[in-house]
Amino acid sequence: MNAKVEQASGTNAADIAKLALAAVILVGGIAGFYYFSGAAQVLRVLGLLVAVVAAAFVGSQTGPGRTLRFFLRESSIELRKVVWPTREETIRTTGVIVVVVIIISLILGLIDLILKVVVMDWLLKL
Structure with missing residues (x-):
């Protein structure tokens, strides 16, 4: 610099x-x-x-x-x-990012499903 x-x-x-x-x-x-x-x-x-x-x-x-x-x-x-990453490093990093995004989306979907069941079935049926 x-x-x-x-x-x-x-x-x-x-x-x-x-x-x-x-x-x-x-x-x-x-x-x-x-x-x-x-x-x-x-x-x-x-x-x-x-x-x-x-x-x-x-x-x-x-x-x-x-x-x-x-x-x-x-x-x-x-x-x-x-220092630019090699092709292999780029592919490996992209794969890790895709897997993490899938895992986080499944976790958020599960949390959403649990909250829906709790709110719709338990709280609104009282």
Whole structure:
């Protein structure tokens, strides 16, 4: 884990303007996708992808965008440290969970049946 102290930073006017520009680019790309419905599907999707990439680039230049990029970079580093279970461990663990769920459901069903008999047959017949 990275031991850097994060500074609380507010979003300034330039960041807000950049985020608004990114939103306009994204909405423009979506609007263009539907406006040019007569054009080839490949061109429409390509235009939409260009707009999404451009909006992501503009958004990544803001304070929140830099924070997100830092978080994603640190997350990928942490994911490389994870020791994933083997297939056999996963199957064994899943089997144990299934057995425990069945046992607990039978116990809860039995408790429900006992309470039903007690309430319906004994208490309500008085």
